[in-house]
Amino acid sequence: MDFELTGEQLEIQRMVRDFARNEVAPAQEQMDRDHEFPYAVWKKWSDLGMAGILISQEYGGSGLDSLTYILAMEEMGTVSQTFALIWQVHVMVANMYVHLGTPEQKNKWLPAFARGEKLGAFALTEPGAGSDAGGLKTRAERDAHGDWVINGSKIFISNAGTRISDGTVLMAATGETEAKRKAISCFIIPRDAPGYTLGQSFDKMAWHGMDNRELVFNDCRVPAENLLGKEGAGLRQALTGLNLGRIVFGTLGASLIQACLDEALAYAKDRRQFGKPLTDFQLTQAKLADMAAHAEGVRRFAHYVAWMHANGKDCHTEAAMLKLMGTRLAIEAAREAYQIHGGYGFMHEFRVNRLYREAQILAIGEGTNEIQQLLIARALGC
Ligand SMILES: Cc1cc2nc3c(=O)[nH]c(=O)nc-3n(C[C@H](O)[C@H](O)[C@H](O)COP(=O)(O)OP(=O)(O)OC[C@H]3O[C@@H](n4cnc5c(N)ncnc54)[C@H](O)[C@@H]3O)c2cc1C
Numbered sequence: 419m420d421f422e423l424t425g426e427q428l429e430i431q432r433m434v435r436d437f438a439r440n441e442v443a444p445a446q447e448q449m450d451r452d453h454e455f456p457y458a459v460w461k462k463w464s465d466l467g468m469a470g471i472l473i474s475q476e477y478g479g480s481g482l483d484s485l486t487y488i489l490a491m492e493e494m495g496t497v498s499q500t501f502a503l504i505w506q507v508h509v510m511v512a513n514m515y516v517h518l519g520t521p522e523q524k525n526k527w528l529p530a531f532a533r534g535e536k537l538g539a540f541a542l543t544e545p546g547a548g549s550d551a552g553g554l555k556t557r558a559e560r561d562a563h564g565d566w567v568i569n570g571s572k573i574f575i576s577n578a579g580t581r582i583s584d585g586t587v588l589m590a591a592t593g594e595t596e597a598k599r600k601a602i603s604c605f606i607i608p609r610d611a612p613g614y615t616l617g618q619s620f621d622k623m624a625w626h627g628m629d630n631r632e633l634v635f636n637d638c639r640v641p642a643e644n645l646l647g648k649e650g651a652g653l654r655q656a657l658t659g660l661n662l663g664r665i666v667f668g669t670l671g672a673s674l675i676q677a678c679l680d681e682a683l684a685y686a687k688d689r690r691q692f693g694k695p696l697t698d699f700q701l702t703q704a705k706l707a708d709m710a711a712h713a714e715g716v717r718r719f720a721h722y723v724a725w726m727h728a729n730g731k732d733c734h735t736e737a738a739m740l741k742l743m744g745t746r747l748a749i750e751a752a753r754e755a756y757q758i759h760g761g762y763g764f765m766h767e768f769r770v771n772r773l774y775r776e777a778q779i780l781a782i783g784e785g786t787n788e789i790q791q792l793l794i795a796r797a798l799g800c
Contacts, residue, residue: 427486434490437466438497446498449627450772455580456501456627464534468505472513477528479512484662488669488724492717495673496680499776500625502673503783504537506666507576511538511587514604514659518647523606527585539578539586541607541633542656544571549789551589552600552653556635558590566605566645568638571617579616579629584609586633589652601650605640613638624775661734663784664741665723671744672716674777678748678755679709681770686758696758705754712751716744735797742790745780752777 423431441463445456463469471487473479487509494502512531515524530536547553556570568590578586585606592603607614617632647655683706686696696702723740726733752774756763763770781787 423489427489430482430486431489431493433466434468434493437463438494438501442494442498442501445627446500449498449500450766451626453621453626455504455629457581459501460504460534460537460582463501463505467532469508469534470512470528470532472509473516473528473532477516477524478532479528480532483728484665485721485724485728488665488720491666492669492673492720495670496677499670499674500627502666502670503625504577504628506663507540508534508538510659510663511540511577511585513662514540514587514646514655515585517658518604518655520643522643523646527606531585535582536584537577537580537582539575539583540656540659541572541575541578541586542589543574545573549786551656552602554589554591554600554602556588556590558592558603558605560642561639564642566640566642568605568607568613568635568640570635572633572635574620574630575633576628576630578633579619579631583629587646588633588635589656590635592649592652595650602652603649604646604652604655606644606646607638607640608644611638611640624772624779660784661737662727664737664790665720665727665733667780667784668716668723668737668740668742668744669720671741671746671748671780672713672720674748674773674780675709675713675716675744675751678751678770678773679706679713681768681773682706682709682755682758685762685770689760702758705758709751709754712747716740716747720744735794738785738790738793738797741784742787742794745777745787748780749777 445459467480470479471482475481544554558566558568588605588607591600593601595601613636615634617634619631689696723736755770756774759770
């Protein structure tokens with residue numbers, strides 16, 4: 419068993435760590451305050467080849483593998499969960515084009531995704547269909563010319579409403595399968611598609627630099643060639659994409675635990691009560707020790723699952739386990755780091771305050787933790 423990273427992986431890790439500290443960290447405070455998408459930082463990040471990390475060089479990408487991507491994600495997530503998630507959604511969408519796109523679709527969209535000139539978004543959730551994705555109501559029907567006419571709405575969609583959002587992947591019902599179940603298909607929605615409008619953006623608890631909004635489709639028309647992948651296979655295709663997303667969420671759990679440990683340790687060394695630094699109290703030490711152990715454990719498990727993914731092994735159950743465990747321990751770490759800060763943690767100016775808010779959503783996105791438990795239980799034969 420070889421646990422050594424390659425020279426290239428170490429180099430990418432170092433590069434991302436430097437970029438995150440020097441470019442993203444200053445922008446993070448501004449994102450949190452002004453709720454604005456970090457266009458300038460995204461451009462610099464894309465110029466480094468990171469927007470196209472999983473896109474092959476043939477289409478202008480960097481052609482790296484999912485393990486290297488996860489190592490980079492871990493570094494970014496320690497500094498900015500928001501920027502990491504903006505990147506994650508974009509990479510997931512670009513990856514759907516890589517795996518499902520026709521040569522024409524790839525030629526048209528992938529180079530611009532790789533350059534970061536277009537930002538990817540993925541629209542599945544609806545007001546009445548969250549965990550029960552198959553219950554979606556948005557419909558796409560063929561008209562007399564073979565074009566698709568789409569009606570419905572989506573909610574909470576990340577990355578869809580920025581100045582550079584384009585080629586959003588939409589999930590819509592296109593009829594019934596032979597087994598009389600709803601057939602769901604994926605569509606490419608250009609930003610200027612007639613009948614497509616952006617709804618309200620949401621005022622969120624965290625991830626303030628990320629755009630999240632409602633999307634409305636009112637007789638929205640896209641040509642026949644905008645079907646992505648196989649008609650009726652959309653849900654399976656989407657769930658395959660979500661698998662890597664779950665590995666990312668588990669990894670971001672490790673990043674968040676590490677960030678909590680860094681903040682809490684520094685604070686506890688500095689803060690004195692009863693004539694001693696907080697680090698002298700064994701109850702504080704226990705909290706810090708738990709965070710260190712959990713960060714290391716989740717990080718190593720994330721590397722393993724990412725390695726499985728990069729080597730084409732079936733890792734659906736492991737991805738669900740990683741997502742469940744990493745995000746649950748992240749919420750615990752955030753609570754303890756906040757507790758160590760006493761009343762100061764309640765103040766927005768302390769970084770632990772943001773970490774506490776960010777931790778909560780990790781248990782919801784990419785399939786809630788209860789859905790991960792159901793998947794794991796199913797693999798156990800329940
Ligand atoms: C900031 C943010 C960004 C998002 N970005 C996107 C995006 O880019 N694209 C997109 O498509 N969606 C996105 N979402 C939506 C997200 O994926 C959903 O919120 C999530 O899947 C849960 O759906 P829901 O909120 O409707 O909750 P519900 O499905 O209503 O769940 C409510 C509660 O019930 C539990 N529950 C539901 N079903 C079961 C069950 N069978 N057994 C046990 N418990 C159950 C859930 O675990 C949860 O605790 C985003 C959401 C947020 C908040």
